[in-house]
Amino acid sequence: MNDPVAELGTNRVESWFFRANCPTTPRAIWIKATFLTSTSGRNLAQAWVSVFDGDTATAAWRTIDYGDATATTAGGGHRITIGDTAFTVTDTGGTLRGHLDRDGQDVHWDIAFERDDSELADPLVLIGTAAKVRRSRFPANKVVSPFPVVHCSGTVTIGGKAWLVDGWSGMQGHNWGPAHSRQYVWGQAVFSEQSGRQPFAYVEAASARVAIANRTSPYFSVMTVRHGAQMYRFDRLFDLHRQHVDASFPNWRLRMRGAAGTATLSMTARREQFVILPYQNPAAPTRYCLNSKLAQVELRVEPRTGNDFVLRSEHGGALEFLVDNPRSLLPTAAIPFD
Template sequence: MTSYRGNLPRYRPGTDHVESWFVRANDAASARSIWLKATVLTRRDGTSLVQAWCSTFDDDRTQAFCTEVPLADATFSANELGTFIDLGVLWLDLGPDQIRTGGALEHDGSRVDWDLTLVRTPGPLGRPLSLLPSDRLVEGRLPSNKLLTPFPSGTCAGRMSLDGVSWDLDGWSGMQGHNWGVAHSPEYAWGQCLFLEDGTAVGMVEAASGRTEIGRRRSPLVSMLVVRHRDQEYRFDRLIDLWRQRPEIVFPQWTLAMRGPHGRAELRMTGRPSRMVCLDYSNPARPTSYCLNSKTAEVELHVEPTREPAFTLRSEHGGALEFLSDQPEPSVTTLSHQEQS
């Protein structure tokens, strides 16, 4: 997979479809992060719109912004040089080795604006990644929700201003992802983390545990996990081997133990409710879902490879952690896009 193919738009007007491109940047020195997202929502009845999201995380001070625009007023273009998305209030230039984004959103007297560049980490750590084990599954009908990470690891430059307070983003670490499906999964936990040594990324993990709907029934939790450590990659992506995966989702913590040909891995991610935002996610033909969103989660990863020495990686506040459910969480303030438009 190339970053070009990984960021190609997949939506078709007149179908039930939800699709997002997102960018995250984290400060290595503190629990600060910025998360940006463009989401396309189309429905069979022909209605369609695009949402521009920005959430900021600064210790216990969290804030979220969202604006909706008609899909007809947005620009989407793609070629071998990348994908360009312009919603007016937010734009994304998703190139092969560099991403740029800028924009400004307002709500209830608050304003956030940004100009951010993300440059891919050279070598295996920054190579485009898919949690799914094959391109056939990415392009096929099943699973119904797809997730690609065209930029798993990068270095940021730029600035952000929140209510007149400027953040210098130079040297922050970051990533960019892309997902789509007929609707959001009915339940999932997703996480991604870059592990740094002296400000340089030396490892990363991305994982997900989720359910899908088969007819009127929900499947068991199905999990995937990929670890990159220096020049090595360890994949735990055999979707049907449920006896080799032990996921446990108990908000605000998610733990996942996996076994496979590459060895064993145990992941624990913990978010603090005071450092999270609860975002209402619209679905084309289903009730609203609620995303409990942390971008400063604590992460611990232990890997016992089959042929290499075991290692443990930790991050105090560098993890992206999301829980999706059909109910909001009382301990996290829900920030509704209807209220923020």
């Protein structure tokens, strides 16, 4: 699921991304490598890092020419190098090493991650199946999680202050498409035991609007819940009567009904816990991602068979809103890369 798909001469955005959260304190890191190609010949590679510490959120990035980046495949793995950053993935885990400095925000990282040894480790395709995701034409934007739950080790250094990330949990994802969706909300959370801090469940979900004949569609939503060995999928995209979306930034509430039962996901973060990231498109205006990795999460599931359950995380959720105009939502926040 991590195999590259970008092709020169096509309009495409492709990203590999990783996040890790501290299980005991509101700290997290998010790292992303993006390739952008276009029919116009404007081809870029971008490295990103965002660091979240309580109510402090900082971000840095670097853009270089596509030809100066590398994406090599060997031994069943891939290595993406963009400037001083390197993102390596295999079938059992990966490593991330790099350094970015932007406007005085200096971040170094040296992190290894490995697959969880339970059913939680099974790769996830949010829409569709693993067998068909690469060749299917719908949806145009593919969202996969080769590693929905990982265990992390290593260090992150911000402005000379070092964090030890041993014992942190997270995920690694891969997405691609001709452009970012017109508007979306995406969320993911890993739930761990109170004692022992071992992951036992996760949720990943998205609500997106797309352009149809110069108009913007309603939200189409999808959600997958993994609770131990049980999987609950809510992926009837066009069954709008069975999904309810309230995406009032910085809050997102998604309720879905389907063959698996009913699930209600509520996520929120304080405005100070978001960074603003400009997401460029090959042949469309730039969109802006309001990105937090410290969201509060509540998930209520009423299965068709079995007992109801409620899962909560105080600061372990990944929450993103893609919008046209970030100033209307975060009027005082910096857009550091305009």
